[in-house]
Amino acid sequence: MTNNISSTTSNDVANKPELVADNLQPLIKQQCTSDFAPLIAAYKKTQEPELLTLFPEAVAIIDHYLKLPTSLLLINSRHWQSAQKLLQQIMPEPSNSAYLLSYDKESLFGRISEAQNHTLSIQEGELIKRNDGVLTLNISPLLVDPSLWFSLKSLLQRGYLQASDLVNAEKIKIALPNLSSCFINTKIILVASRMQLEELIQIDPEYTQVSSLFCELPSQVHVSQSNINALINYCHKQCQELNIKPLDEQALLALFNHLSMQCQHQQQLLFSPEFIEQMLQYANLYTENNEVSDNDLLCYFDEIDKAQSLAKKYSEQSILEGQINLQLSGEKIGQINGLSVVELLGYPCEFGEIFRISASDMIGDGEIIDVERKVELAGNIHAKSTLIVQGYLNHFFSHIAAFPYSCNLVFEQSYQESDGDSASLAILIAVISCYSQSPVQQNVFVTGSLDQHGNVLPIGGINQKIESVTRLFELGLLSDPVKVLMPSANILNLTLNQATLALIETGKIVVYPIAHCHQAFPILLGKSFKQVITTINARIEETNKDEADDSDFNLLSRLKNALFS
Template identity: 40%
Template structure:
């Protein structure tokens, strides 16, 4: 028997229990029931960087975050002790000389310039040049401000004509936060690149110009020339994708960002973090005036963990949590796990039209999926369907078939040949062929080739999660051992035959269980998943009920040989399957040798 790399590290196949299919946070919640910690402590490095930014002279900080609300609450808490080191701010409208903003520790009475004390006039002249007159207005300078959707008027202000014909300026957010910190969401700057260029110029030069403001009407007198000094500190908030787009529009933007930090969109839900997580949930829930008991918090964390697809992490997004709690609080009934599940079903049901059409096509046998009996060279695979413009991804069962014929050991991927597959998919098919050669072609050439088809696949295929299903289908075709159609398989593989983790594992398991319901099956089905995906399991209560009732088994595997043992029939183990294939190869080679020998005998007899 040929040595198969990696078999020394096999783990025992494992039929999973209910405890392995959904995490439980009750213990961590109970342990921390009387404890509270400020939730920004979940991001200590980001806290340190923001606090350092407030103290240093750097004018720009980039904060990578996918959620504006979470960023806003985080910065409000982290900068709670921030105090601008600037004097009160005033605005001088132009009548003569340079108009603009100035700081003064002296007592300034809003009104005419010429009515101010000489000391105040000297301060104004030092800031803005010599003046003869003008109107002075106090500007309500703010410590920290947030612009979620910045326009030019909101950012730089507005210029208009006063009743007496003088230019008037309505300060923008940038002017109102001179000496403070202005937090700007990035998408608004991407919509109007000129807005970013003007803001960048202000940040780099630490000056403001009246020419950046919006003129609501043609000014009756010329706008003041030049720029006046201003202490500007800005925090840009956006996702990685938005930041990459900004760098694409302005390659110099990365160099101008003197400081950088980020907020993760997920956090580990362990006992040490649980007090801070509870603090965050309670802060978001406070406006709704609702009671959050232990069972509800556990169910909520299970849902957030399911969104993250990780048993030890939860999705950390204030906006999503706010919307969900708002939906739950449409009526005044208490928040319970049952109510949460009901609302989540309603939300999902509103987005399942494509999934419904997919299920109907299987029920009507438009797409023939068999979950009964046995078949040679046919395996039920599992995929995740992503539709452009649709928020919901859903799992789907599909057929992988393999047909063998005399050849040279090549595994021909029809999807790739038809230009219907991506690079990752193509790579996975090459790995299947490579491992097949390692097992059977170290001493002799493989005398067969095989075509592999994803049946009724009409869209672009991508990913490597069908690798194990493909390998099982090819081995079934070569050995003529049937595949159990009650088994579905998902998993990637490496060149040693180890089963690797895949994405969307919960959606894929749900797809198989949903198909059994659509087809009204009464017998048990099984799904083989990578052992490495155990950390990602977080299944709905419907599937948990199906497992408890014995309708579906979820089995983890670590090597392709385990998939052969579980998926193929009419054999005595994967060694027997491989032995049959080798015997088939040998029989074909013996036939070739016998044919060649008879031809040689005929030739020697002819020329004797």
């Protein structure tokens, strides 16, 4: 026999904040998107170069690098044009500088040729042409041809050019000239992403033998009035270069909302000169007077989204045809709707998808049997999250000598490898539903990671996950209001599309941000966490009682058989 719940466990549960659904406030529309209108309305044109405002830390490093004898600067940047435009704004004009996105050994070092009269001629490369100047290189050609990097590294170390560095030098039959007096003082700036720098380390672990400085250009900038002013200035200049009329406030609002959605952060904006230029050029196709409006930009966003939605359409078709089994109403024991993000290799977009998690209990020892992990369809992070859920749950039954149940956990209709911990909260609810035999509401969608104290942690792809619920409304599979449970720490990441915002505003999608797993139980199970634990303990007590009765009956039967045989 066991007590219903020990005093220690009772205190653990009682000390947690028990919030019923009525006290947990859902998000309003304004909390689910960015609002740049006040900042755009307060715009004031400034004379300072835009990128100097956006990247002050990088500006300081680059400015000092140009004044120091250091020969190499590494700029970590995802976008080539960001680095190029920043350098152009920093360096005085006219300056002896060049920007090479593509190059080879000949264009960099030059070529040596032998004429018929056995005279030698040297065709200068960019390193000689930009002597005492600045040469900015994209790192990609150096990674494609590592020998080119080692030649450049040797040149930077010795400080002068050798005839053997020149293309065609190995074919010259006469003595090569001595170029040791030809000192090269060209400053080299390499623009690379972190992955490319990691590749350079693999090629040459001792690349730091060349004296160098390092700075970073983030691909996103923080939202502030000064940064918004700089971005509006930049957009107006870009429009002027493209022969487009300056964007009005509504067009700027649409553009900034989209840049914010690319970052999935309400206080961050993507800054990619290539991306902004493409948006303006494409949106200009929808207007005849070179005056891009917010509707033109929205048409561009919609067309690009549709052009990249083939995989998403196949997923939706499977749901409509019943090939994907979802239950969107009623209640069910051990079954819950989770939210995931589908990412396809080589594909330019990602999208959210609904999936079903089911759990079934059996006599056992408290183990959560993760089928995905056992058949190697889940990664290490997924396995870690399942063990965290098991540890958190077992903590509340430490007063029981042998927990009598185990649980079989399945991600239904999962046919490819998946990873991540964003299903931790859903797994916990499904397992507890099984152990307590309490049905789960099927019109609720859940995402969130857990730590071993039950705190709900932020996850990635929150916008795509919530927008997957919107698509169920658009497909006609939902009409009644539904609920979404998400980590409260992800509120700042909400940059939802207009269709989802409209459903939130009308109450069709009710989004609850939660900070602790206990807050989810009243919504999903209609009970507090304490009530669920009490129910499980009562069920364990009944199971142990039945086992004891069976044991007593079996012992009595054996005694009778022994006495009367």
